[in-house]
Amino acid sequence: MTERRDPHDQLAHVLGPSAPEVGCDACFEQLDRYVELELAGIDADASFPGLRAHFAGCPACREEHDSLLALISGDAPF
Amino acid sequence: MSTRPLPTLEGVTSPPHAGARAPTTGLDPESREWLRCLRADGDRDPCIARLHHLLLRAARFEVARRKASFAYLRGDDLDDIAQHAADDALVSVLRRLPDFRGDSRFTTWAYKFALLEASVKLRKRSWQGRELPLEPDVWSLFASDDPSLSDAAEQAELLSAVRRLIAEELTPHQRSVLIALAVNGVPIDVLAARLNTTRGALYKTLHDARRKLRARLEQQGFSTQMEDAT
Structure with missing residues (x-):
């Protein structure tokens, strides 16, 4: 279990992001293009509104975003 | 390259010309x-x-x-x-x-x-073999080891309102999903598998519960603007 003892942080998790957000399915559909725009230095949030807020509300999608960004930005050695 | 056999693809392998809708011009x-x-x-x-x-x-x-x-x-x-x-x-x-x-x-x-x-x-x-915390004691939410975090009056009133709204305004399903995902940190895929549903459907439930809480809080005069969770 993840301990979230700070009540303010816990409250932020309970209430979620205040900005409009997409759902997990839409996030997955747009994730590849979003990450490529980020790496190109283009405003990905303007092209895909609602994704950044979703990352704030959904730890799983945020993790997958961070992993894809790390993977293709480093073209990592395996 | 792996020497392991590839998975059985019978019935799932796309037929030739699958992906034909993808534009080939403009592709790298x-x-x-x-x-x-x-x-x-x-x-x-x-x-x-x-x-x-x-x-x-x-x-x-x-x-x-x-x-x-x-x-x-x-x-x-x-x-x-x-x-x-x-x-x-x-x-x-x-x-x-x-x-x-x-x-x-x-x-x-x-x-x-x-x-x-x-x-x-x-x-x-x-989370294999672990029991999922779905039915918590709502009144124990937002308890802190550090009394200075929860003692501020303006925060205490907000936290109290959230606890009450979770208990009184959410459906049992919304409450279970919210507590499991947003309080107890159960991964959404794990909960989806245990409840025999999908990640998308669960997030929709979570989103609806959050929106309901925010709306009720604002109706009661609370500000719900805060930094996003880390």
């Missing part, structure tokens, strides 16, 4: 070549084996990123997770190939399936 040469070989008539096995190799690299990357959280797993166990993730991602990529629109490089598009499968498997592994 590598993506064009992936589409060409995966759509090719005849023996596509070498191309599918290369795709599996690509997906396995991505799955191993994800496992390596998270292995510190799985100190109790041996290297063989972790690689087994990566192998199964690559197998499942291969099936997904081939099944979804007609949906590839060429908005990104093919490899970026394919990688996300491998990362998804690997991360879901790791999350499920970490």
Whole structure:
């Protein structure tokens, strides 16, 4: 279990992001293009509104975003 | 390249010319070549084996990123997770190939399936055999070891209102999902599997519960503007 003892942080998790957000399915559909725009230095949030807020509300999608960004930005050695 | 046999693809391998909706003009040469070989008539096995190799690299990357959280797993166990993730991602990529629109490089598009499968498997592994906390004592929410965090009057009133709204305004299902995901940190894939539903459906429930809480709080004069969770 993840301990979230700070009540303010816990409250932020309970209430979620205040900005409009997409759902997990839409996030997955747009994730590849979003990450490529980020790496190109283009405003990905303007092209895909609602994704950044979703990352704030959904730890799983945020993790997958961070992993894809790390993977293709480093073209990592395996 | 892995010597393990590829997963059974009977019935899931896209037929030749699958992905034909994807524009080939404007694609980078590598993506064009992936589409060409995966759509090719005849023996596509070498191309599918290369795709599996690509997906396995991505799955191993994800496992390596998270292995510190799985100190109790041996290297063989972790690689087994990566192998199964690559197998499942291969099936997904081939099944979804007609949906590839060429908005990104093919490899970026394919990688996300491998990362998804690997991360879901790791999350499920970490919660294997554990009981999910679905029915908490709402009144114990927002308790802190540090009294200074919860003693501020303006915060205490807000926290009290949230506790009451969770108990009184949410449906039992919304309450269980909210508490499990947002308070107890149960991974959404783990909860989806236990409740026999999908990640998308669960997030919709979470989102609806959050919106209801925010709306009720604002009706009662509370500000719900705060920094997003970390």
